[in-house]
Structure formats: C-alpha cells, structure tokens
Amino acid sequence: MQQGPCSGRLPGRRVAVRRRGAAAPADPAVALAVRNNSLSGALPPLADATSPRLRHLLVARNQLTGGLNVSRGALLTLRAERNGFSGGLGALRVPTVRSFNVSGNKLAGEISGELARFPSSAFGGNLALCGRPLPRCVRAYSALGDTASGNSNVTVAAQSPNSAEPNGSFSKLSMTALMATGIGNAVLITVSLTISVAMFVYMKRKLRSAKAPSLFFDEEVSDGNKRRTTTTTNRDGDGTKCPAAKSSGGLVCFEGGEALRLESLLKASAEVLGKGASGSTYKAVLEDGAVAVAVKRLSALRFPAGSGRGKAFDRHMRVVGRVRHRNVLGLRAYCNSNGERLLVYDFLPGGSLQAALQAHGGDVRSLDWAARKSVLLGAAEGLNYIHTFPARPALVHGNVKPSNILLDERGAACVSECGVMRYATNVQHSILPQAAFLDLSASASSSGGGWHGYAAPELASTTRAMQESDVYGFGMVLLEVVTTVVARPGDGCEEEEEDDETMGGQDRDAVHC
Numbered sequence: 465m466q467q468g469p470c471s472g473r474l475p476g477r478r479v480a481v482r483r484r485g486a487a488a489p490a491d492p493a494v495a496l497a498v499r500n501n502s503l504s505g506a507l508p509p510l511a512d513a514t515s516p517r518l519r520h521l522l523v524a525r526n527q528l529t530g531g532l533n534v535s536r537g538a539l540l541t542l543r544a545e546r547n548g549f550s551g552g553l554g555a556l557r558v559p560t561v562r563s564f565n566v567s568g569n570k571l572a573g574e575i576s577g578e579l580a581r582f583p584s585s586a587f588g589g590n591l592a593l594c595g596r597p598l599p600r601c602v603r604a605y606s607a608l609g610d611t612a613s614g615n616s617n618v619t620v621a622a623q624s625p626n627s628a629e630p631n632g633s634f635s636k637l638s639m640t641a642l643m644a645t646g647i648g649n650a651v652l653i654t655v656s657l658t659i660s661v662a663m664f665v666y667m668k669r670k671l672r673s674a675k676a677p678s679l680f681f682d683e684e685v686s687d688g689n690k691r692r693t694t695t696t697t698n699r700d701g702d703g704t705k706c707p708a709a710k711s712s713g714g715l716v717c718f719e720g721g722e723a724l725r726l727e728s729l730l731k732a733s734a735e736v737l738g739k740g741a742s743g744s745t746y747k748a749v750l751e752d753g754a755v756a757v758a759v760k761r762l763s764a765l766r767f768p769a770g771s772g773r774g775k776a777f778d779r780h781m782r783v784v785g786r787v788r789h790r791n792v793l794g795l796r797a798y799c800n801s802n803g804e805r806l807l808v809y810d811f812l813p814g815g816s817l818q819a820a821l822q823a824h825g826g827d828v829r830s831l832d833w834a835a836r837k838s839v840l841l842g843a844a845e846g847l848n849y850i851h852t853f854p855a856r857p858a859l860v861h862g863n864v865k866p867s868n869i870l871l872d873e874r875g876a877a878c879v880s881e882c883g884v885m886r887y888a889t890n891v892q893h894s895i896l897p898q899a900a901f902l903d904l905s906a907s908a909s910s911s912g913g914g915w916h917g918y919a920a921p922e923l924a925s926t927t928r929a930m931q932e933s934d935v936y937g938f939g940m941v942l943l944e945v946v947t948t949v950v951a952r953p954g955d956g957c958e959e960e961e962e963d964d965e966t967m968g969g970q971d972r973d974a975v976h977c
C-alpha cells in the first residue's frame with residue numbers, strides 16, 4: 465500500500481492503494497481504499513474468486529475508466545463516484561452492499577432491481593442512467609437504425625437538466641435518439657395542426673356557402689325590343705353571392721324597405737329593365753304579387769379591393785339611404801357582400817325621362833310643355849335636395865341623365881341612383897371617350913354601358929364627380945328636354961306646327977322633323 469497521493473495506471477489485477485487516516489480498515493485484505501488520487505485506467509473485474517476477502521471497495525475521485533465489473537457476494541461498501549466509469553450496471557452484483565455510490569460517472573442504461581434500493585444521489589450525474597430511483601427509461605426509436613442487431617429501440621434516460629454530467633459530455637447515441645424523438649414529435653404536431661386548420665377553414669367555408677343563397681339572374685331574350693325575361697334562382701358553388709345577414713336576410717334596409725328580405729327577392733319573378741354603365745336593372749315582383757321593386761346590380765362597377773374601401777361604400781350607402789324627398793327615388797335597401805352589390809328601389813311605373821323622350825307611338829301628350837316643365841322642375845328640386853343634404857362629404861349624384869330621371873304614376877320626376885358611382889374606380893376613364901361629349905344622340909345615351917353627352921368635360925381628367933358636374937349634366941338634360949321632338953304615331957315631315965313653343969306654352973305639342 466502506498467501512503468501518499470498516487471498517480472498512475474492500475475495494472476492487470478494489481479492496484480495502487482492509499483489508506484487515509486485512522487478510518488482505514490485494520491485488515492488490508494478486507495478493504496481496498498484508493499480514494500482521492502489520480503489513478504487512471506480500468507478497474508479489473510473483482511469477483512468472489514479473485515478477491516474472496518474484499519469487503520470494502522473505495523475508489524472514488526480518481527480517473528478510472530471502463531466498465532464497473534464487481535461481483536462480490538460479501539461486499540459491504542462500494543464507493544466509485546467521480547470517476548469515468550462507463551457502460552451499464554449489469555455487471556454489478558453486490559447484493560449485500562450497504563454503502564454504495566457510483567454518481568458522477570458516464571454510466572448508462574437501466575438500473576437493475578437490486579440497486580434500486582439506493583437513493584438517487586448514489587447514481588446522480590450519469591446522464592444516460594435511468595430507472596428507479598432515477599426517472600423512468602424512455603424507449604425511443606434509434607435514428608441510427610440499429611437493425612443489424614435487430615434492436616431498433618434504444619433506452620434513453622429522461623433526467624432533469626440539473627443532473628448534468630460534470631464534464632458536460634453526453635452519450636452520442638442518446639443524444640441522437642433524443643433529437644430523433646424531438647424532431648419526430650415536432651413533425652407530428654405540425655402535421656396535426658395543419659390538418660386541423662385546413663379542416664376548420666374548409667368547414668367554415670362549407671357552412672358559409674351553405675347558408676348563403678346565391679343570386680343569379682338568368683337572362684333570355686324574349687323579343688326584338690331587348691325585353692328580356694329573367695328568373696331569380698338559388699345556386700350553390702361560386703358565382704354571385706349575397707349571404708344572409710342576421711336582421712334582414714342579407715339586406716341593409718332603410719325607411720320603407722324594412723319588410724324586404726333577400727330570400728323573397730331571390731324567389732321573385734323578375735325582368736330586365738335595362739343595362740347601363742354601372743350594371744343591369746331588374747324589376748322584381750315579390751311573392752304576394754303586390755309589391756314590385758327595381759333591383760340595380762352594380763356588376764360593371766369596380767371598387768378598390770380591401771375592406772377599408774368596402775366599408776367606405778357601406779358608409780356612403782347608409783347616407784344615401786337616408787335621403788327622402790318626393791323628387792328623389794329613395795333607396796329602400798342594399799346588399800354588399802362577396803363582391804356583389806345590389807341596390808333596391810321602388811319600381812316606378814312611368815319609366816324614365818329618356819324613354820319618354822324617345823317614345824314613338826306612345827302618349828305624345830304626356831310630354832307636352834307643361835309636363836316637361838314639371839319634370840324639369842321636379843328633377844331640379846330633387847337634385848338640389850341631394851346637393852344640400854346634410855352629409856360630409858356633400859352628396860353628389862354623379863350620373864345625371866334622362867335615364868336616371870324616372871316618372872311616377874302621376875308623371876312626377878324622381879331622380880334615381882343618387883351617388884351610386886361615387887366610389888367606383890372604373891367609371892370615368894374606362895367609359896368616357898372624349899368624342900362622346902356633347903353627343904346627345906339616342907344611340908350614344910341608350911347604347912347600354914356607353915357614356916353620354918351629359919357628362920361634364922372635366923370628368924375626363926378627374927375620377928370623382930362633383931356637384932358642379934351634376935349641374936352640367938342637368939343643364940344638358942334641360943337642353944335635350946326643350947329641344948327634343950316627340951313624334952306622333954304616323955307623323956310625317958309634312959305636318960308642322962307653326963306656333964312658337966316655349967316652356968311656358970300650354971298643352972301644345974312640338975312636332976318637327
């Protein structure tokens with residue numbers, strides 16, 4: 465036995481021994497105590513046959529490596545902590561040992577049954593050790609694919625981080641297995657999340673499209689006068705949709721339109737009244753047959769994408785919906801959803817001023833001077849009401865022309881479609897050819913979708929109509945009304961009234977060729 469600190473290797477079956485203080489056992493053959501040295505190398509296997517009298521093995525705090533191979537039936541003390549022992553504890557057979565400590569080594573694997581009686585401090589610092597009294601072992605798939613040995617599972621320890629090994633190293637296999645497990649779990653979670661989100665979105669869309677009635681107007685030409693019959697039908701799938709709102713069946717209703725429901729409109733029989741620059745207008749007779757409404761579908765108008773502008777359209781329509789005057793056609797309801805914009809008005813049986821001016825074979829007397837004067841005065845009052853309506857920004861009609869001045873059953877003028885084009889981006893530049901200015905011909909104004917000579921010249925260079933441009937348009941209407949000749953049925957150029965006709969004239973027909 466050596467008496468001082470030792471360093472060197474442990475050869476074969478011979479060990480360097482240092483006895484510390486008086487505590488050393490009296491019988492040197494009974495105890496091997498070499499603690500707190502710098503001994504390195506492997507500890508030779510110690511079995512009953514090789515060291516029959518050994519009772520106490522104290523090799524702690526050295527640099528011993530290799531497996532801990534001690535099989536001693538009568539061993540009472542085994543202190544091997546703070547070394548570099550590695551491998552499993554399977555070769556450790558010490559059933560009678562009372563003082564036991566192998567902490568701070570590089571031992572790995574599951575702690576066997578007889579050793580489980582010692583506290584966790586006896587095993588601490590061996591990151592790859594697991595099982596009672598340490599946290600239980602986790603069976604993980606080996607990323608290395610240990611198929612050759614037929615063992616694709618490896619046992620890894622699930623210890624807390626504070627049981628870190630003193631030198632910070634970690635079993636390569638365990639680390640790989642842990643990483644494989646982590647990556648596998650992450651992939652699984654990601655895939656499940658993606659599937660859940662996709663399912664959620666799909667179900668939400670499905671529910672929405674199931675709830676949403678689609679508005680279609682199936683058009684078919686019925687005769688040569690461009691009168692087309694239409695039906696409104698519900699369809700699934702994509703197309704024009706106007707989902708039902710909670711309160712009014714998808715419609716935002718104003719005074720006089722509270723009873724309207726989108727569902728009723730969808731079921732109504734309908735006919736096309738005409739097609740203009742902003743879209744088509746339909747006459748819809750509601751189910752009971754008593755109420756007829758005009759539905760304007762703003763299909764040709766483009767509005768800037770984004771909810772912000774959509775809200776601006778809604779805000780504007782809510783202001784327009786408050787306008788109530790005997791010479792302004794009141795908006796009863798509107799729908800703005802999924803790119804579909806519908807405006808609902810009362811249906812006026814008198815048709816439009818444009819139709820009256822172009823009438824052939826109609827009631828000529830309906831457009832005598834008194835009627836013309838009354839229509840113009842009414843339209844002027846309606847326009848003035850729109851312009852002075854308390855709103856910020858001030859209301860602008862934006863599309864003053866004879867087809868937007870309607871006549872009620874008594875022939876009174878009603879200005880329709882107030883402010884409809886206010887927020888459209890494609891109105892002026894796309895459909896306002898410079899050459900069309902001052903062209904008041906019927907073909908220009910009724911061609912359907914084309915522009916007309918009622919548009920103020922400045923609209924060619926600005927995108928927004930102003931009240932001044934409304935005044936210009938009204939002036940052109942006025943000019944047309946006082947100069948247009950309405951022919952009697954069968955009239956020819958030979959018949960000409962010789963009286964001067966003025967706006968103040970009474971019951972005189974202006975018949976010229």
Ligand SMILES: Nc1ncnc2c1ncn2[C@@H]1O[C@H](COP(=O)(O)OP(=O)(O)OP(=O)(O)O)[C@@H](O)[C@H]1O
Nearest residue numbers: 737738739740741742744745758810811812816867
């Ligand atoms: N509320 C209504 N009652 C009765 N007829 C209407 C009503 N609204 C529109 N009309 C008729 O429908 C026709 C077509 O109207 P529409 O507004 O679609 O076209 P437009 O006025 O020529 O063009 P724009 O789209 O530029 O306004 C009009 O000429 C008019 O006779």
